[in-house]
Amino acid sequence: MLAWTTTPDEPSGLALSEVPDPVPQAHEVIVRVEAFAPNPGDLAALPGAPAGAVPGWDGSGVVLEPAADGTGPRAGDRVLFLGLTGGWAQKRAVSRQFLGTAPAGVSWEELATLPVPATSALRAVRRLGSVLGRRVLVVGASSAVGRAAVQIAARSGAQVVAVARDESRHREIRRLGAHETHTSPASISSRVHGAIDLIGGQHLVDAYALLEAGGTVIALGHAAGDDERFPYGAFVADLATADRSITSFFLATEPDLGDEMQYLAAAGLDIGPIDSRPWTELARWIGSGAPRGSGRVVFRVDHDA
Numbered sequence: 001m002l003a004w005t006t007t008p009d010e011p012s013g014l015a016l017s018e019v020p021d022p023v024p025q026a027h028e029v030i031v032r033v034e035a036f037a038p039n040p041g042d043l044a045a046l047p048g049a050p051a052g053a054v055p056g057w058d059g060s061g062v063v064l065e066p067a068a069d070g071t072g073p074r075a076g077d078r079v080l081f082l083g084l085t086g087g088w089a090q091k092r093a094v095s096r097q098f099l100g101t102a103p104a105g106v107s108w109e110e111l112a113t114l115p116v117p118a119t120s121a122l123r124a125v126r127r128l129g130s131v132l133g134r135r136v137l138v139v140g141a142s143s144a145v146g147r148a149a150v151q152i153a154a155r156s157g158a159q160v161v162a163v164a165r166d167e168s169r170h171r172e173i174r175r176l177g178a179h180e181t182h183t184s185p186a187s188i189s190s191r192v193h194g195a196i197d198l199i200g201g202q203h204l205v206d207a208y209a210l211l212e213a214g215g216t217v218i219a220l221g222h223a224a225g226d227d228e229r230f231p232y233g234a235f236v237a238d239l240a241t242a243d244r245s246i247t248s249f250f251l252a253t254e255p256d257l258g259d260e261m262q263y264l265a266a267a268g269l270d271i272g273p274i275d276s277r278p279w280t281e282l283a284r285w286i287g288s289g290a291p292r293g294s295g296r297v298v299f300r301v302d303h304d305a
């Protein structure tokens with residue numbers, strides 16, 4: 001089969017190469033990949049990947065071979081999936097726990113954008129406990145994970161407070177379900193039950209300061225790449241601020257995502273505009289700095305090559 005592999009010999013660090021078909025373990029399904037959508041984690045991991053690796057996390061496609069242990073979807077099922085490697089290829093072995101079946105009406109491109117952003121958002125909202133009638137802060141609400149978190153929290157009954165630095169996106173974020181929008185946490189005046197932070201740096205410090213007693217910040221993303229510096233007093237508690245916490249998050253340690261991926265595929269989530277391209281353009285796109293607009297770039301895999 002053909003796959004994009006890492007190589008030091010190309011300026012982009014990638015070459016389209018002939019590689020052996022994947023060999024599944026008992027709990028893995030072999031899929032024919034129809035589309036994949038590079039996410040920030042993929043791109044950040046590329047420079048450190050060993051030569052000859054097939055990168056790629058998020059994708060969608062059709063089951064070619066069901067898992068040998070008899071679990072999971074059947075041959076011919078439409079699926080969406082994730083994994084830490086192997087996605088930028090014509091075929092891929094995927095663990096049953098990171099794969100969900102998908103309804104017919106959702107495009108390959110839409111499905112490929114969902115796995116990491118939507119499952120991360122769902123698991124983060126769930127970690128906040130019941131959000132019904134409670135204020136939930138989403139910092140970085142214009143990101144893919146942020147958009148998914150706004151929608152999932154709003155559907156769960158939360159009063160969603162959204163922060164996105166670009167004010168021109170606020171109308172759209174309100175359409176997704178946010179009740180309040182801000183360009184920075186600094187303008188938020190009432191405390192929140194919980195927060196999901198995709199940006200880090202000062203945003204994380206500010207999100208923690210906004211928690212009510214018992215509240216939690218999920219430090220899910222670090223898009224700003226900035227240090228966090230907490231001022232003296234940030235962790236001194238009183239009646240209004242006791243028992244607050246910050247927790248780190250890594251999707252790959254979250255087990256059994258398959259059923260939730262199936263739910264999310266059918267949930268009609270909108271995680272932004274899709275820019276669909278042939279997969280032969282991947283290296284050129286990455287070589288030019290992986291530019292994107294407000295949504296995801298998705299690559300359609302060619303099986304006739």
Ligand SMILES: NC(=O)c1ccc[n+]([C@@H]2O[C@H](COP(=O)([O-])OP(=O)(O)OC[C@H]3O[C@@H](n4cnc5c(N)ncnc54)[C@H](OP(=O)(O)O)[C@@H]3O)[C@@H](O)[C@H]2O)c1
Nearest residue numbers: 040120142143144145166198220221222223224249250251
């Ligand atoms: N821990 C995990 O398991 C896990 C899972 C999924 C994602 N993540 C992380 O979560 C973050 C979001 O992922 P994504 O896929 O949603 O990202 P994305 O769609 O690429 O969006 C990135 C966002 O970061 C914003 N941003 C970048 N620099 C900023 C700054 N200095 N100040 C304020 N905003 C800034 C951008 O704002 P503009 O739109 O205004 O440019 C954009 O909304 C990433 O850091 C990703 O690596 C972690």
